[in-house]
Amino acid sequence: MVKVEKNGKKVCVIGLGYIGLPTASMLAIHGFEVIGVDINEKRVEEIKELSFKTTEKDLVTLVRGAINSGNLKVQATPDKADVFIICVPTPCIENNGEKRCDLSYLDKAIENIKPYLEDGNLIIIESTIPPGTTDEIYESLSKDKKVYVAHCPERVLPGNILKELVENDRVIGGVDKKSAEMAKEIYESFVTGEIYLTDAKTAEMVKLMENTYRDVNIALANEFAKISEEIGINVWEAIELANKHPRVNILKPGPGVGGHCISIDPWFIVEKSKNAKLIRTARELNDSMPLFVVEKIKKIIKKDNGKVAIFGVTYKGNVDDTRESPAEKVVGKLMDEGFDVKCYDKYARDFVYPLFNLDEAVDGADIIIVLAEHDEYKNFSEDEMKHIASKVKNKIILDTKNIINRDLWEKAGFKVYVLGDGKNA
């Protein structure tokens, strides 16, 4: 057993997903006695056996170290603790055409810890939530107990979570000053970045503003891509040249925005404010991109049916997460229209549609579509490309991320299209 000095504090982390598991493990190796709780028994078993699937570098080593130190216990029910950290999902739900935050997981997590709460406990919400939610949780909990409540949003980059968990600056918002200061004491055990304290509603809004900033700027790039297709120029060249301006940094267009954060968090502002007009428009524009890709496919192959091979179904490159992935919408629409679609992605943890190996996916394909920025697709060898060329029906590839090695694909006989290149035939 690896010896870790105990610091006398007990922490219960609720929800052991992408965020909760690294957080619980990090606290454990920094001396906290940690109870990691996940309602999903299968997940609990996989963590105990270290058999969970992950593309996060060193996560298995971290979890192993935490369990071996004796400081991390994993179970399906909460326990008494000094601090409760809540990392459960907060997806979007649609009601009468309006999207809003689904707080049901958070409500359930709070209900589940209530029997274990004692006066003086600190509850930290890490889940992303609409402004005002932390204050509401405090109001409801403080009817029975004298508790402290804070919001500490997570801002890590999937694929680099362990590094960013430690090095990123953090913003902590308390329902009062004492709550924020108590939460800071927990995070400063392992965070090397700055920790800034504010009120709960501001912290909630800061997190949403960060992701909205990204979403709106991606929407601008996507709008430029659509316009470039319309007027017949290559958006990638235009963006590269525009970015030569010292104060311009246009982001990259693509097939849409996915994941559990950027594609949904802006809606949590829209649900709270009638002033969020630009934010709504940007969200709708990014959501329109999968259909735009489908239209481009039909223009390129000049037919409304055929066989499509999809490369990459995760919401971004080199991760296993397919939540809110644009690929789901592209594939769904193609299938609805009668296309035969076969998806290939060896990174994906799971996907709503079946996944195939490379040969099965490209066999007889009219077109290959790159939808995720996986390194594999950037690094195909000439031999691999020749092999793919021997399998497909038509040597056509549409790269929606502008990542493939164009020269090598052309050398293998492929006609190469890029989303926003202004070429459709």
Ligand SMILES: NC(=O)c1ccc[n+]([C@@H]2O[C@H](COP(=O)([O-])OP(=O)(O)OC[C@H]3O[C@@H](n4cnc5c(N)ncnc54)[C@H](O)[C@@H]3O)[C@@H](O)[C@H]2O)c1
């Ligand atoms: N994934 C990211 O990169 C990221 C980044 C920043 C913020 N966030 C936010 O963090 C929160 C968690 O996201 P995630 O990606 O870790 O989600 P996730 O789906 O990977 O994990 C959530 C876990 O919570 C468990 N769970 C659900 N209800 C529970 C309950 N009542 N008790 C115990 N466990 C329960 C689920 O079984 C699941 O394992 C979300 O609000 C998300 O928006 C995520």
